[in-house]
Amino acid sequence: MAEGIADVIIVGVGGLGGILAKELSSAGLKVVGFERGPAPKQEDYAPRDSIRFLIRPEQLDWVRHEPTTTRRKSGDKTNVQYRTSPLNVLGGALLHWTGQSSRYMPGDFKLYSNEIASGNAERAKADLTGYDIIDWPLGYDDLEPYYEKFEWEFGVSGQAGANPFAGPRQRGFPLPPLRHSARMKLFTEACQKLGYHPYDTSAGIASAPYKPAAPFDTRIAERPACVYCGHCNFYGCHVHAKSASLYITIPVAFQTGNFELKTNTKVFRLNVDGSGQVNGVSYFDPDGTAHEQHARVVILSAFVFEHARLLLISKTGKGRFAKGLANSSGYVGRNIMAHGDVRAMGVFDDFIINGFIGPGSAAMRIDDFNGNNFDHSDLGFIRGGTIGTSGEGTPVTRLDVLPPGVPSWGKAFKEFYTRYYTRTMDLNMQPETLPHPDNRVDLDPRHRDRWGLPLPRVTFEFHQNEQRLQKYMAGVGERIMKATGASRVWTEAKGRPNRWAGGTRMGADAKNSVVNDQCQTHDIENLFIVGSSVFPTMAGYPPTATVAALSYRLAEFILKQKQWFK
Amino acid sequence: MAKSKKLQVLTHEEGLILAAIADRIFPKTDTPGAVEIGAVNYIDVALAGDYAALAPLYSQGLRAINRYARSEFHKTFLQLTEAEKEAVLRACEAGALASFKPAAEFFETLRYHVLEGVFCEPQYGGNKDMTGWRLVDFPGQQFGYADAYIDKRVDLEPISVDYRKAEEK
Numbered sequence: 001m002a003e004g005i006a007d008v009i010i011v012g013v014g015g016l017g018g019i020l021a022k023e024l025s026s027a028g029l030k031v032v033g034f035e036r037g038p039a040p041k042q043e044d045y046a047p048r049d050s051i052r053f054l055i056r057p058e059q060l061d062w063v064r065h066e067p068t069t070t071r072r073k074s075g076d077k078t079n080v081q082y083r084t085s086p087l088n089v090l091g092g093a094l095l096h097w098t099g100q101s102s103r104y105m106p107g108d109f110k111l112y113s114n115e116i117a118s119g120n121a122e123r124a125k126a127d128l129t130g131y132d133i134i135d136w137p138l139g140y141d142d143l144e145p146y147y148e149k150f151e152w153e154f155g156v157s158g159q160a161g162a163n164p165f166a167g168p169r170q171r172g173f174p175l176p177p178l179r180h181s182a183r184m185k186l187f188t189e190a191c192q193k194l195g196y197h198p199y200d201t202s203a204g205i206a207s208a209p210y211k212p213a214a215p216f217d218t219r220i221a222e223r224p225a226c227v228y229c230g231h232c233n234f235y236g237c238h239v240h241a242k243s244a245s246l247y248i249t250i251p252v253a254f255q256t257g258n259f260e261l262k263t264n265t266k267v268f269r270l271n272v273d274g275s276g277q278v279n280g281v282s283y284f285d286p287d288g289t290a291h292e293q294h295a296r297v298v299i300l301s302a303f304v305f306e307h308a309r310l311l312l313i314s315k316t317g318k319g320r321f322a323k324g325l326a327n328s329s330g331y332v333g334r335n336i337m338a339h340g341d342v343r344a345m346g347v348f349d350d351f352i353i354n355g356f357i358g359p360g361s362a363a364m365r366i367d368d369f370n371g372n373n374f375d376h377s378d379l380g381f382i383r384g385g386t387i388g389t390s391g392e393g394t395p396v397t398r399l400d401v402l403p404p405g406v407p408s409w410g411k412a413f414k415e416f417y418t419r420y421y422t423r424t425m426d427l428n429m430q431p432e433t434l435p436h437p438d439n440r441v442d443l444d445p446r447h448r449d450r451w452g453l454p455l456p457r458v459t460f461e462f463h464q465n466e467q468r469l470q471k472y473m474a475g476v477g478e479r480i481m482k483a484t485g486a487s488r489v490w491t492e493a494k495g496r497p498n499r500w501a502g503g504t505r506m507g508a509d510a511k512n513s514v515v516n517d518q519c520q521t522h523d524i525e526n527l528f529i530v531g532s533s534v535f536p537t538m539a540g541y542p543p544t545a546t547v548a549a550l551s552y553r554l555a556e557f558i559l560k561q562k563q564w565f566k
Numbered sequence: 567m568a569k570s571k572k573l574q575v576l577t578h579e580e581g582l583i584l585a586a587i588a589d590r591i592f593p594k595t596d597t598p599g600a601v602e603i604g605a606v607n608y609i610d611v612a613l614a615g616d617y618a619a620l621a622p623l624y625s626q627g628l629r630a631i632n633r634y635a636r637s638e639f640h641k642t643f644l645q646l647t648e649a650e651k652e653a654v655l656r657a658c659e660a661g662a663l664a665s666f667k668p669a670a671e672f673f674e675t676l677r678y679h680v681l682e683g684v685f686c687e688p689q690y691g692g693n694k695d696m697t698g699w700r701l702v703d704f705p706g707q708q709f710g711y712a713d714a715y716i717d718k719r720v721d722l723e724p725i726s727v728d729y730r731k732a733e734e735k
Contacts, residue, residue, distance in 0.1 A: 047729040048707040051686050059616050182716040227710025239710075354715045356704060395704050396685040399678065409591040409677050410652065418597070421702035422719070 006032040006260075007565050008558065009281055009295040011267045011310070012302030014092020015544070016530055016551040018245025018253070019150075020299060022217075023555030025258035029565060032293055033261045034283055036302075037062050037088035040246070045095050045236025050394040053096070053234045058082035062089040068305050069444045072461040080447060080455070084234065085500065086303035090263060091246030093303075094204075094544070098233040099242055099361035101156045101204040101545045102386065103147045106140035106167045107371050108539035111434075114372060115382045124376035127464050131434045132335055134536050137508040137517035140167045146549035151202075153217055154243035154548070155210035158202030165197070165367040175207045178226060178362035182353045183389040183425045187364045190483035196368045201388055203361035204243030204544070205232070219252045232359040233391055242359075266451050270298060270314040270325055270527070278325070278527045284451055296564050299528040301551070304500040305456040307533045308333035308441035311504070313453060326504070326521035326529075331514050333442050335435035336502040337538045339385065340462050340470045340495020344427040344477030345401060346486025347420045354422050355392025363389040369476050370540040371432075381468040385431035385540030387477060395421055403490045427481055429473040431495060432540045433466050441503050462495055470495040499542055501532035518557045519550060526564065530554050573606075575613040575621055581606055583628045583643050590651050591680045598697050605683025608692030612679065623672055630666030631658060689728040696724040 007029035010017045017033055025031045038044075038061070047053075057063050066088055069078040087093045107114050112135045115121050121128055144167070150156070152174050160172035177200035184200075191198040211222035226241040240247050253259040262283070269282040271292065280294035300307050311332045312324040324332050365388035367373055376382060392398065395417075401424055402408060406416045444457035462470070474493035481489045507513025510522035515534050521527045530551050532543040539546075573581050585601045592600035600606075613621045635643040635654050643654065657663060659677075661670035683692030685699065687707065693699060699706050706724035 043729065048727065049687050049689075049729055051682070051690050055682060055686075056616050179714055180716075181714050185716060228714075229708060229710045231707075352715070352717050352719060354720055357711045357715060357720075394685070395699065395702050396682055399681050399685075409655075409681075411593050411595060414592055414595065414599075418701045421704065 004294070006030050006293060006295040008032070008297045008299060009034065009293060011281065011298065011300045012036070012086070012092070012306065013090055013250070013261060014086065014301060014303070015094030015245045016092075016547055017301040018091055018094070018250045019548060019551040020301060020530070020555050021253035021259050022249040023552065024558065025253045025256040027559050029258060029559075031253070031259045032295065033259065034265050034267050034281065035090050035261060035263045036066065036266055037090065037264065039090040039261070039263050040095075040236075045089075046238040048229060048231035048235065048238060050231075050396050054393070054397050057084050057234070062087050065450055068456045068458045069447050070458045070460070072459070073438065074459060078444065078447070078457060081458075086306065090261070091244055091250065094244045095236045095246055096234045097204070097242075097544060098391070098542070099204040099359055100363070100542045101151070101158075101202045101243070101361075102541035103167060103545050104140065104539040104541060105165055105367070105371050108537070109136040109139045111135065111537045120372060120376065121382050124379050124382050126376070126380060126382045128382070128434070130436055130438070130463060131465070132437050132512075133435060134507050134509075134512065136536055137506055142517070143546065143549045143553065144168075144170065146552040147545055149216070149552045150545060150548040153212050153220060154204055154248055155206045155212070155223060156202050156204050156243065157207040159200050162199035163197065163367055165370065165373050173202060174212070175210055178203055178205060178207045179228065179358065181358045181362060182351070183355060183392075184362065184364045186351070186425065186484040187389045187427070187480065190480050191364070191366055193483050194480065196366045196480075198364045198366050201361055201363040201365045203359065203363075205359050205361055206241045206243075217252065219255065220248055221251065223247070226359060226362075228358040228362070230356045230358055230391065232361070267310065268313065268451060268453055270310060272316065272321060272325065272524070276320065276524065278524055288451070297526045297528065297558060299530060299554070301530050303531060304336060304503050304533040305441050305458065307529055307531065308503045309443065309454070309456040312443050320523070326514055326523045326527060328523050329511055329513060331505060331512060333440045333503050334437045335505055335536070336439045336441055336458070336460060336500060337433040337435055337535070338460065338497035338501070339430045339499045339538070339540070340433055340466050341498045342429045342431065342470050342474040342477065342495055343492040344429070344474060344481040344489065345403070345491070346425050346481040346484060346489045347403065348423045348425070348485070349487040351485070352422050353392070353425045355425060356394055358391070360391025369473065379468070379472065381465045381472065383432040383434070383465070383469060383540065385429050385469070385473055387427060387429050387473070387480070390426050390428040392424060392426060398424070401426070403488050425481075425484070425486070427477045429477050430499070430540050430542070431466065431469045431473045432538055433462065435502060435505070435537055436463050439502075460497060466495060499532070501535040501538045501543055504529045504533040505536040506534040507536055519554045520557075528554060528558070573610045576606075576610050576624070580625060580628050581610070583632060584609065586644055586651060587631070587655065587676060588680045588683070590648065590655055591677055592684050597701055600680050600684050602694070603684045603697045604692040604694040605680045608683030608686060608690055609679050611691035617679075620675065623668065623675065627666065627669070627672035627676070630663050630669065633665060634658070634663045688726045689730055696726055699724050
């Protein structure tokens, strides 16, 4: 097959590539998947080893070969940064995600209409200078059936109807919520006291043994229930209770006989023919030898940074692709976003939390301060973010969680840490970041990777709306934490970039976006991009459920184009 | 200093200075400190492997700390009182070792590594007998928890799993 023409090439067989591989190969298409990393064995990802996965992640084979460079703004010096997303391994970041599986709210898809055209931004006295806000070209209703498919194939635990701000759903969750922990109890009581609306986070972690039943894909193997070991965020799951393509969809793709996987390969160029279509990719095999693979359709599912890099690297000398593939708008790499996570912490003198137990996504959450669920009048910013409990982690990962005034070493540190390690609780806020064209990915002019390719250069900083929103969100977190009865409460109010999106945004207008509502590039009919890179705006939730839904929807669209595969 | 295995990367002298520093970062009190818990061995093992690139920073940094002790107190670091040692380390933390530019960065690295040595999975050479975990009531690499342990101490005997040995089999 490799010598001939594949029906579809998938660049990046991570969480989403793994969904696409199953859907497309099951319909009889010949699919070739290129994965930068290896196919991991269970002992590679399942150890409950915090040094390996949290303290020294840059040593992981899946992380150390593909750093980016980073700077805050144009003109600054760049630093090389090793990142745990993307994860260069078969199954990708769905191996080590936290599991928070939130659908976006209907309003999250229409920021221009709901915030600007509606006059909301004006009432808020928000300063939106420099931002570049558009509506998504699709809405919640378009994605609803695919959210459902993800939840029922991957086994998401949750409670329908518990969140008054959620969009309508045709079907409940396949599994009930996860077991409640001490932090969930305290958070729930505090939010009820304050008049907010706490609900169980929907989680891609099985609360009971799970196997999809018809009408969903019954070829998917049964998975056991979560054992609450607490080694979840950044670890692979040692019992496979966490939802991951590696053991949910990818084995089914192999069973079809139509899926060929090339691990440890590096795609370094997308190739175009004279008619302006892509006809395949060029890649390095594990020995570094260059090859070509031809295909009728190419899908990129290789994460935000790599999407921009590949499109820019693949530019042709002149003509319509001189600025890079699918870049007639000049928007490739523009408007990248990341949540500016802020935290509120508390310690308890008279209550033991044991925050190392259970998955972080066994959490309570409120959306009273997400999206435009609250009155923004005169606040000086638009949008919001979800607020919930998070996992607290092993002792070696909590060394900096210290209230102001507690020293970070010496006798006083020891006294604090030995008393309060099991008595500390965090709230995590995920404030939305608005699209700003100065936040972008381009090709680093100096730094190259082991294949000699320019590293993606990430230029990113939070602008005025983010700064105000983050401060506000930290204040709400502080209020809730105080209501839990914590003896001491403090916050981290400066956002830390987390969960990347943008760079190849989706839009109705080819002049200011890269792909259309089907994740199809405006410029090249048989080139598709899927992942959070297509988000024109991000919501105050993690992207996973939404990117998974987009992947199922994309597979369906490609399978309808029967004329391409005759 | 507790009886140590032979060091692989650090010299004997460096090992002694590092131990004296580790004991200020996480001191022995009525419970064991970083030295008893194996932080020096943890760092030496790490410098022989994943942290190899940091070995020069360690030898330069430890020398600079000793040099600063001599210039300020006319004694070697090991001869200082506990309060004097802490004063030297505070100077290092503040980046104020005149002869050593990356002093603040070195101190932050040291602090992390010493505490990693206290709380790491024991297969990495620190957290001897899971003493660090016992000190904070963390029961280690449990397979799972049948109880949510809401407002009660987890009374399980700590567990450690050496995955490298499991892989070698």
